[in-house]
Amino acid sequence: MASIGKTRMATEKATGVKIRMEALKKREGEAKSAMRVGVKMAAKTAPQLLASKLLCKKPNLSTNVSTNICTNTTTSMTSNISTTKEREKTDAVCVASVSTKNGSNRKIIVNKYYEGHKGPYFVCIDKMSANNARIAINQFDLSDLLLKQGISDIEEVARMGYGRCKIVCGSAECANGLVENSVFAAQGYSTRIFRHFVQKAGLIFGIPGHYSEEQLAELVTSDIPIEEIVRITRRDRASGERVPTGRVKLWFRGEQLPTKINFLYSKVEVKPFVQLIQCFRCFRFGHLAQHCKSGAKCFKCGQDHSKDIICSGLVCANCKGEHAATHPQCEARKSVRHSKVYDTGKPN
Template sequence: MDGNEPPDPPDIQLPPNIQLSPTSASGFSYTPVLTAPLSHFNAVENLTRKRPISDEGTTKEIPNKQKRQNEYRLKYTETDIRPFLVHVSRLERDPSSGTTLHPIKFGQFLERMRFSGILRDGVKRVGRNKVSIEFSSGENANNFITSPSVIEHGYAASIPKYNITRMGVVRDIPTDWSLDEIIENLKVPSGIGKIIKARRINKKNMVNGSPEWQPTQSVILTFDGQVLPTRIYCCYTALKVEVYKYPTVQCFNCCRFGHTKMQCRSQPRCFKCSQNHSGDSCSVSEGDSYCIFCSGSHFSTYKKCPEFIRQTEIKCVMAEKNIPYEEAAKSFPASYKSYADISKSSPSPSYLNPSKSVTHPTTSYKKTVFSKPKSRPILTPGYDKQAHQSILKEFNIPQSENGYVLQTDSTSSYDNTDTITELVINLLVN
């Protein structure tokens, strides 16, 4: 075999839809026909190598969570307004550091690295493995996100989506349009961020006992920026944009809110009798049911349960004010109490101790203290009460002849102002 010629193809059994074609650099390359499955192509590649290719040398598929995160921008812009929030979580949990990210320990890391622009009360816990940092400006937040020391110490920083995006619902969109066609045909007004993604709302219909999803003309749009437009334009038509309110999702496995049964990782909890088993296999009727949240005689998945109504109101506040769930939930107290709270507030039943009767005391257990009355003040010798009373009894006010208070001659005229003034002055002086 000549050294300038390519080597002979390997003696292997190839699928009928795959052919080998020589190349000038590496002997043979594999050119699969479009109709060949991808699994056949991977099988041939492994057969022609002594060792299979490791995962490090191949292009891995990007996870869905990372794909969703890449759709949003990673920095604040000059048009963004406060608050400038950044969420931080651990990339790899260190067993020695525990399973939670403590805000005070993370604050020590921030002081040690001397990051600037952090508010005095800016670090808060927003989850077991996540903290929130509030900066005084968008530039300081961007410097923290792009800092290499954050990744070197095993942290991942990102801007929360609710702080830089707005979600709205647009109706009357043709059902035969794809999501790419929707984004391409919709035009936003000036001063509004671009449309990041679109999602069509599907309607669930039961056909022969099986669910089928039918597309509707309503589409959920995600806009970049902190302003939600009142309307957008599509093919010379104005479309009204309404605020998108997050749905109230409840798990039928653990009865908690925020996820579905397919995503649940908790122990089962019956939504009929609140015991530790699945609700699908429970035979308790609705009349004998017991709600986990409000202790009422209905299923825990009842739409008119106080806790379900509370969760719906929280989602409305989240959509209107663009705040996270933890902050919105502070405005609505929980509709249920823990066992410790109930035992403190409610008295013990009488059947637990029937031998003793409850008696209420009629007297106070505190000792009553009486103080002596104060003595009357002693009058000074300069004041004689009896002499004063006798003077008042003997004194008689003389009657005025002319009807005036000032006693003067009957011939004097009081029409003169100067005369009256002199009399008043003499009275005051004397």
């Protein structure tokens, strides 16, 4: 009886994968047919507009932005995995525009806490100048503004640096309300819920490069909802173009990562994605050069000298090893990366 049950489960799983593959091929065939019909119609009515209207742009294989989907070739996906454009339309995010220093507008995605999020609920607030530059912030002035607004579900207001405070809220409603409150913007504050507060990023390895992000969205399943799939790319030295690697970045909803996801007939291990920030002024970790308050150092010898002076040897500015401060195998780099690894496992 046990063997019969296992055989039946294997058969049902294989049937499910086969159905998803057939549905994907069918949609691709329908999309190609629709494109051929569109080409014929456009050729009859406006030949001169054919190239500009129907030719899809080459996908942008950036390491941190999902590939754009040509509207003529892809229909809506049956899975809940979204692309960047689809993510902007969900309830958990909204789109806002901010002015940059050069006067142009930049679109940003404003994250919100999902319903059912277990916390903690963090909101980061920056003090901004008239030209949109971060300036010094006082946590007591910010606390006074929160009291005047009658916002009581606040557990802590902590200063995180020169121009940023972190507010710990007691509920998702309170945190989302801070982001939506226009009074803070009028007082020169910028409120943000960072994406890693509401989602966790993981990496899977060994995925063949011929699978597109749209195909992976159809074929990858997980116990924890996947919000976005991004193929990691690298720059080809010969051609200068970006080519896909075997690594795929997955954004999962909530506070934890699954240990494994299902891809075709296999279970693939999910490892935490850790984004390590290194200053290219002092070459320490955890901040950018524009916010660095330390003296400039040479990345080769770790000393403060002009570019005209030739270094006598390699000395890491962090671990004092015989290598440059940017070496990928630096022990200090490994230690910082290990300390930033997110918790994994399925939620209770």
